Amino acid sequence: MEKLNALIEQGEGETLEFKTAFGNETIETLVAFANQKGGKVLIGVADNGRIVGVSISQETVQNWVNEVKTKTIPVLIPDVEIANMEGSKQIVVFTIQEYPIKPKLVIRTLS
Secondary structure: OOHHHHHHHHHOOOOEEEEOOOHHHHHHHHHHHHHHEEEEHHHHHEEOOOEEEOOHHHHHHHHHHHHHHEEEEOOOOOOOEEEEEEEOOEEEEEEEOOOOOOOOOOOOOOO
16 A cells, blocks of 8 residues: 555556546557556546545456457557555555567457
């Protein structure tokens, strides 16, 4: 937890991105990190580092991982951790390593 607080305090950078919610931007960021040095995306943290938290279940997290897998070629499978911050606020930490096969493509679905 202290390590996570230190990460948030350092702010966004080449290998760290904050998102208040999961969406296509999250997947695009994971792809960008996979094409570079790897990195972490923290869901439930505002751009200014304020912890807003997200409401999730284990099923929610699995659905997010499945969405990442179905929208990337070759398939990206991030590591995922759920952290409790500031009492009852939860954030989700996606960690992706640098991938040797580049580039990754994000498959866009028509809505």
